[in-house]
Amino acid sequence: MNLPVIFFFVIAFVWSVFVFLEGFDFGVGMLTRILGRSDGERRMMLRAIGPNWDANEVWLLTGGILIFSAFPTWYAAAFPSAYIPLLLLVFALIIRALAIEYRSKRPDHRWTQAWDNANLVAGFTLPFLVGVFWAGMVHGIPIDADGRFVGDSLWSHISVYSVLGGLALVAYSLAHGAVFLSLKVSGPLLERVTMTARGMSLITLALMSVFAVWTWLAYADDAIGATMAVLTVLAFAIVVMAVYARRWLLAFWGNALGALSFMVSIFAALYPNVLPSTIDDGFTLTIAEAAASSYALTVLTIVAVIGIPGVIAYQSWSFWVFRKRLTKDTVDAGHY
């Protein structure tokens, strides 16, 4: 194995962690508005992600930065090609951050309601666009022999396949958010959350299965592609069974496995390329062509080897500090 290939899968891992961690943040963002019947319930749901959502978001930024760092040519072709999806993604990230941080800054019903609506829209938009972005990448974009994007950036990432990928991630986020809340909240809200987890985990299993089989047959027709498809279906099937057995922690980790399978199957479908060209197969950008210099990659490897385990360590500690189930009293006293 060489450094570019290793780094290709490091990036797959970082994006998997992002989908795993932000998945429930996006889901909670939507469910706050959908399931919360009182201000107290809504604050409890936001409080569940309160200490960690901001750090979870950094996995997305890091995922983007590492593409820029390790594969500048890939970054320079893929990002302009997805101009509109990425622009809307950034808008949604901005709105989501303020919706969480500013909603409880004024005890005014219209104010909180407006932010909760904004969070609902952003919570839907974000996983949808992430799915569209990656599935669109698997499908390929118009790049020339020099690896430069030459198409129309309005539609280059939009196809039935990429929209399906987006919807699968939205369903997954709702299911994952509901599972996460089943571990965190208490009171009458808990029953509603668990019912949502049941429905959404079934829908997620259905959408993810179709997407996985499509990816396998259309873009990764080999043993690895088949394995990844089976793994994805298996992971989300485990989630469904765990949810119905009310084994929430198992369901939570099942979603982790699902997030990992989803992202890795996309990267496996791309491998040994980073970006297929829809103009000519010969123009397809390979891992080797897109990679940064070996000196730069060595530096990045050292940074990643120190940085990623370190981040996982202190972020896990933070989750452990805030592991307790929330009650009405802790929420009333807290920030938000």
Next chain:
Amino acid sequence: MGDSLLVDLSRLQFAFTTLFHFLFVPLTLGLAPWVAILDTMHYRTGDERYARLVRFFGSLLLINFAIGVASGIIQEFQFGMNWSVFSRFVGDIFGAPLAMEGLFAFFIESTFLGLWLFGRGRLPRRLHLATIWLFVLGTWLSAYFILSANSFMQNPVGFAIDPVTGDANLTDLGAVLFQPLTIVAWLHTIVGGVLAATVFVFGVAAYHLKRRQHVEVMRKAFRMAMITGIAAGALQFVVGDVLGVIMVDKQPMKMAAAEAVWETTGPCAPLGLVAVPDQEARDNSLFIGVPCMLSIVATNSLDGEVTGMNELQEQYEEQFGPGDYTPNVWIAFYSFRAMMGFGLLGAIWMVFAWWKTRRGRLPTSKLFWSISIWIIAAPWLGNLFGWIFTENGRQPWVVYGLLKTEDAVSDLSVGLVAVSLAGFVILYAIIGVIEFVLMRRYAIRGPMDPDEPMPGEPPRVESSAGAP
């Protein structure tokens, strides 16, 4: 070579989004250590006044930090979306500092801010205090890494041009991370942040002192801010001067433009106060200056000479081929003066305020307090003009001497960039107003009742038995 309207719109979008982001960055850089110090003082002394100040300025810091982070996200995307030629060119170099910023700074600041906010009462008090200091560390490191990338654009070091692709490849990480320009530019930014934050605290305290409310705590904040602010102002004077000396060496064109010096001067060159530069004629239509001052400021001697833009233009034409290598002189000259003037105005006013409030006096003049409130705007303007100056002065280059701005843009349709720019203007206008209203509201409300719990703290009534 791109369409010039496309280049202009792409530049406008980058400038707009980055300057908007920089409305919030300096306050975070300065207010974070301020809150950390107050929290430490509370831990050390147990004085309840510090706790009230932590609560008060902590909530202002959070409102500001939220929008600062939110508006910063676009930069990681925009390099690729709008400046893909630039991204390919510098990707190999930018990779290391940006990855370090993500993994060594962003994660630290976000994780430990969460722990500080929600961990009070859950974490041991000492550990809880450490989390706010780690947050400060994260914000300061983040500034360092991004400035090392920016310094590469101002003065490329530690690279070699790839003979096949023509892009820059990293050859010496140490040179990129630790070139003197990076270190001094970082100090300049941090001190600018501290200055902005101290003037902010000073102004907010002045609002309450003018109304003679919360006098006991606000007097403390006012005094602490004044002393720190005056020190920061003095320090900034020195750091700015050092940065100027580096710039004269690395980017003589920028500094000649800053002084509107077209022809190389003789000894005893005048320092311009007013200039009307004529970019076409490559001369000034009007120039009023203080005799000999430029020689003293730029070279530390009376008979020092300053190289003019016309001579530099000839040098560059010889070096890089035909083209215009002169930045917009009007912007350079006046943004440079605005940066220094507004930047130091706050510190100068604080010296005056220090005299007026010596030995615990509280002036009765309404005008004194009003100016002390409105002076909050000065460092903001100073910081913004500083960025306008340095980025305008780098033109026509995006990476100095290596890649021109006009060659660096993504080949997008003009309409698309116009739409995204309009989107940013609308969105930022809305969230900017919301942020301002919230900040104002919380600043005016003043410190909460001492019985109210800290953010994340269980209610006092229940926890009184086990209070630390």
